[in-house]
Amino acid sequence: MSNKVLIVGGVAGGATAAARLRRLDESATIIMFEKGDYISYANCGLPYYIGDTITDKEKLTLQTPKSFHQRFNVDVRVSNEVISIDRQAKTVTVQTSTGSDYVETYDALILSPGAEPFVPRVDGSQNENVFILRNIPDTYKIKDFCNQKKPATAVVVGAGYIGIEMAENLHALGIEVTIVEMADHAIGPLDYDMACEIHGHIRSKGVNLLLNSALSGIKNTNGSTVIELSNGSKIPADIVIMSIGVRPETSLAKKAELSMNSRGSIIVNENMLTSDPNIYAVGDAVEVIDFNTGKPAFIPLAGPANKQGRIAADNLCGVKSRYTGTQGSAILKCFDMTVALTGMNERQAISEGINYEKSFTFSSSHASYYPGSTFMSIKFIFEKISGKVLGAQITGYDGVDKRCDVIATAIRAGMTVDELADLELCYAPPFSSAKDPVNMAAYVAQNLINGNSKIFHWHDVTDLDLGKVTLLDTRTAGEFDNGTIPGSINIPVDEIRARANEIDKSKPVYAFCGIGLRGYVACRVLTQMGFEAINLSGGYRLWKTII
Ligand code: FAD
Numbered sequence: 001m002s003n004k005v006l007i008v009g010g011v012a013g014g015a016t017a018a019a020r021l022r023r024l025d026e027s028a029t030i031i032m033f034e035k036g037d038y039i040s041y042a043n044c045g046l047p048y049y050i051g052d053t054i055t056d057k058e059k060l061t062l063q064t065p066k067s068f069h070q071r072f073n074v075d076v077r078v079s080n081e082v083i084s085i086d087r088q089a090k091t092v093t094v095q096t097s098t099g100s101d102y103v104e105t106y107d108a109l110i111l112s113p114g115a116e117p118f119v120p121r122v123d124g125s126q127n128e129n130v131f132i133l134r135n136i137p138d139t140y141k142i143k144d145f146c147n148q149k150k151p152a153t154a155v156v157v158g159a160g161y162i163g164i165e166m167a168e169n170l171h172a173l174g175i176e177v178t179i180v181e182m183a184d185h186a187i188g189p190l191d192y193d194m195a196c197e198i199h200g201h202i203r204s205k206g207v208n209l210l211l212n213s214a215l216s217g218i219k220n221t222n223g224s225t226v227i228e229l230s231n232g233s234k235i236p237a238d239i240v241i242m243s244i245g246v247r248p249e250t251s252l253a254k255k256a257e258l259s260m261n262s263r264g265s266i267i268v269n270e271n272m273l274t275s276d277p278n279i280y281a282v283g284d285a286v287e288v289i290d291f292n293t294g295k296p297a298f299i300p301l302a303g304p305a306n307k308q309g310r311i312a313a314d315n316l317c318g319v320k321s322r323y324t325g326t327q328g329s330a331i332l333k334c335f336d337m338t339v340a341l342t343g344m345n346e347r348q349a350i351s352e353g354i355n356y357e358k359s360f361t362f363s364s365s366h367a368s369y370y371p372g373s374t375f376m377s378i379k380f381i382f383e384k385i386s387g388k389v390l391g392a393q394i395t396g397y398d399g400v401d402k403r404c405d406v407i408a409t410a411i412r413a414g415m416t417v418d419e420l421a422d423l424e425l426c427y428a429p430p431f432s433s434a435k436d437p438v439n440m441a442a443y444v445a446q447n448l449i450n451g452n453s454k455i456f457h458w459h460d461v462t463d464l465d466l467g468k469v470t471l472l473d474t475r476t477a478g479e480f481d482n483g484t485i486p487g488s489i490n491i492p493v494d495e496i497r498a499r500a501n502e503i504d505k506s507k508p509v510y511a512f513c514g515i516g517l518r519g520y521v522a523c524r525v526l527t528q529m530g531f532e533a534i535n536l537s538g539g540y541r542l543w544k545t546i547i
Contacts, residue, residue, distance in 0.1 A: 003028060005316065006092055006106040008082045008252065010034030011041060012302050013112030013283030015063065016309030022072040024317040030074045031104065033094060035081035038136045039065060044302055046139045047162065050146065051169025060136060085109065085256035087276055108278050110312050111253060111266065115246035115284035115300050120157070124218025129225055130240040133162060142241070151175055151238030155227045157215050158244035159186035161332050166241045167207050168335055178208040178235050180215055180227065182244075187339060189328060191346045193360075193458060193538075194379050194393040196546045198334055205335050210235075246300055248285045261287050265298055270322040272312040280316065282308035291325030292344040292390065292411070293352055299326040329408040331401055340404035343391030343411045344381055355384045359444045359455070360538030362515035363437035365398035370429035374398050377542070380407075380441040387416040387449050392441070399432070406438045417445040444516075453520055455537040456510060458546050461485060464510055470503055472511040474522040475540070485512065485543060493518040496525050505531055512536035512543070 005021055007014045010032045018032045032039070040063035048054045065076035079097035086092070091103050117132040119125050129149070131142050145151070154170045156163045159181035171177045179186070179202070185195035186202070186209065202209045214230040218240060227235045248265045259267040259275035265287035272280045283305035290297035304326045314321035329342040349356040359380045364373045376396025382389050392407040394400045410420050421442035427434055435443070447453035456464075464471060464487075471488040473480050480490040491499050493513065503509060509531050513519040516539040523533035536543065 004105065004107045005030050005110065006082075006104060006108075007032040007110045007112065008092075009112035009114055009283070010036075010039030010076060010078065011043065011112070011114065012305040013114075013309040013312075014110065015040040015068070016306045017110045017112065017280075017282060017313045018068075018074045019072050020310045020313035021316065022074060024313065024319065026073075030072075032068075032074050032076050033080045033082050033092075034076070034078045036135055036137065037078050039063060039068060039076055039078060041136050043135070046133055046136070047165035047169045049139055050133075050143050050166070051172040053169070053172070057140075060139070082252060085252060085279075087256055087279070090278060106278070108280070108316055110309075110316075111274070111279065111281040111285060112283040112305070112309060113249045113252060113285050114305075116249040117242060117246050118244050119242050120215060120244060122215055122217045124220065124225070125242065127218055127220060127225065127240070129238065130218060130242060132242050133166060134246075142239075145239060146170075146173055146175075149238065153236045154178070154239045154241065155180055155235055155237035156241045156243060157227075158242070159183075159209065159211075160188060160243060160245060161330065163241070163243035164202070164332060164334050166243060167202070168205075168333070170239070170241070171205065171207055175239070176206075176208075178210060178227075178237070180210050180213045180229065180235070182212070182214045184212055186211070187332065189330065189341055189345055190339065190393055191379065193542065193546050194377070194395060197377060197395050198337065198339060200545065201334060201337050208235075246284065248298070250285050253281065253285070261296060263298060270324070271315040271320075272308050272323060273315065280312035282312050288323070289325040291327035293348060294325075297326065299328050301326065301328070301330060303329070327408065327411055329404070331404065337395060337397060338400040339393075339395050340400050341391070341393040342404055342408035343389070345391055345393065346379075346381060349381055349390060354390070356381055356390060357384045357445070357448055358382075358457070358537070359441060359448065360516065360542050361437065361441045361444055362538070362541065363440050364433060365396065365400075365437075366431050367429035367433050372398075372430075376400050376403065376437060377538070378403065378437060378441045380445060382417050382445050382449075384449065387418055387445065389415050389417060389420055399437075403436070403438050406436075407441075417442045417449065421446055444520075447520075453523060454534045456534050457537055458543045461536070461543060468507060470507050470509045472503065472509050472522070473540070474511050474513045474518045479514065483540075483544070485540065488512070491522075493522045496522045500526065500529055500531070503531065508532040508534060510534050510536065513539050515539040515541050 041061045082092045084093045154175045154177045156167045156179045167177045185192045216230045217228040253266045266281040284300035311321045331340040361378045374397035379393040381391040425436040466487040473488040473490045474493040511519045519535040523535045526533035
């Protein structure tokens with residue numbers, strides 16, 4: 001491999017590349033520059049230090065410059081910012097914390113400078129009680145502020161992953177938290193219908209979640225801060241966290257005239273090589289191929305950054321290695337709930353013009369007769385004709401992560417719903433059901449593809465012309481009395497054979513139950529009696545959550 005490799009950025013992608021390089025080549029000179037004071041720290045764990053879940057600050061740094069040097073013989077230079085690259089001379093200029101510059105030569109260069117948080121240009125965004133969260137110093141600043149100033153109120157701007165994690169952790173400190181989100185739902189990559197349950201969950205914890213609400217300014221009056229929204233509302237905030245997203249931190253690459261896309265991501269090939277044959281780039285700074293669409297995308301996540309760091313090092317050492325795209329598998333702890341997603345969401349399926357179908361299933365995390373089972377909601381997206389698995393979004397408690405990971409694996413392998421239905425997954429009552437929730441989602445999809453079952457969706461309900469169709473609630477009389485979809489009649493599923501004569505056979509029957517299972521059974525009975533019967537996917541529960 002190249003004798004002297006310089007690495008810019010000492011965290012996820014950079015530190016991985018450095019360690020892999022050394023494992024492959026003992027003789028190389030490897031220098032890793034990090035402009036901050038820390039390397040290889042746990043970005044993803046930072047919110048949990050603020051909320052006191054992680055109490056030992058040492059745990060946030062996985063390696064120190066000294067330990068990294070000892071283990072990997074890498075020259076780690078913290079507080080050293082690479083400020084320019086001379087591609088002709090193959091040198092970088094580095095600025096130290098004292099302001100002095102020096103030049104370092106390279107045979108190969110790996111860029112992993114990451115992404116920086118957006119700070120909206122509104123009045124007051126530079127106030128001393130307004131924070132972003134990217135790294136360890138940001139974390140300490142927030143923690144110190146909380147310890148010293150004891151804020152009673154907080155506004156978190158942005159309901160993405162970091163925003164929700166920060167809301168949860170500030171709430172854990174006893175602070176009254178409001179989340180302000182410009183979009184109509186939290187967690188952008190989720191679809192609206194799956195986000196609704198999360199909205200309810202966040203609010204049930206006592207956090208004020210304001211959707212469709214844009215920040216317009218931050219005002220300090222008489223020592224107290226007020227957040228102003230574009231609809232004129234004002235919310236008190238002793239502390240403000242800005243978490244409205246990140247953008248690639250690529251001014252260095254831009255100055256060096258590497259090929260970049262219009263949103264400032266560095267363009268690389270599948271080997272993570274930039275437009276310069278001696279410069280690789282990895283992590284949040286690069287444009288990736290969206291595995292689901294095959295199109296260029298910006299998907300800043302830790303897993304891809306780590307993989308890409310390894311791939312760049314492999315290729316530098318002559319080990320042919322390709323990055324095959326990012327599919328957006330992600331997971332979030334939202335108080336005691338888990339939200340996980342992988343692959344395409346419905347918006348992408350629509351914009352890609354795919355002939356897709358979706359199903360909503362609601363399954364037990366493990367056999368319901370064994371104590372402690374909880375429910376999970378699965379939105380499953382697949383191609384209508386081929387049955388190709390496209391994406392999944394899962395919310396719930398126990399076991400959400402493993403179901404999403406199984407589906408993530410299926411997507412990588414290009415599997416169909418038939419193959420997903422065939423998967424033999426581990427089962428014993430404390431862990432799962434003999435029909436795992438993933439198998440169940442696939443069975444439902446199979447039924448839709450082969451025409452055994454027809455469904456309608458929560459958003460179709462308002463379009464039903466009750467003069468022309470029968471809306472049938474197949475739940476018990478007690479459930480019906482507690483609330484139903486307006487205009488429905490009630491025949492519980494177990495009475496459907498005996499009472500089918502009460503239903504007008506000349507009209508299609510739009511059936512529903514709690515979560516979709518009894519409605520499906522009722523539809524099967526009715527269909528075989530000659531009715532046209534269509535079942536509400538996700539049932540009354542999903543409809544009620546969204547409406
Ligand atoms: P980084 O890890 O950000 O490292 C880049 C480093 O380069 C920085 O330390 C920066 O100081 C340094 N640098 C930049 N320019 C220069 C320069 N010119 N000279 C020297 N050094 C430079 N992802 C997940 O998948 N799951 C999660 O749960 C998750 N949680 C997160 C929580 C938080 C609070 C944050 C901030 C991020 C989280 N992420 C999560 C995202 C994840 O951390 C990033 O995707 C990942 O760290 C990107 O790796 P990277 O190497 O590209 O950049």
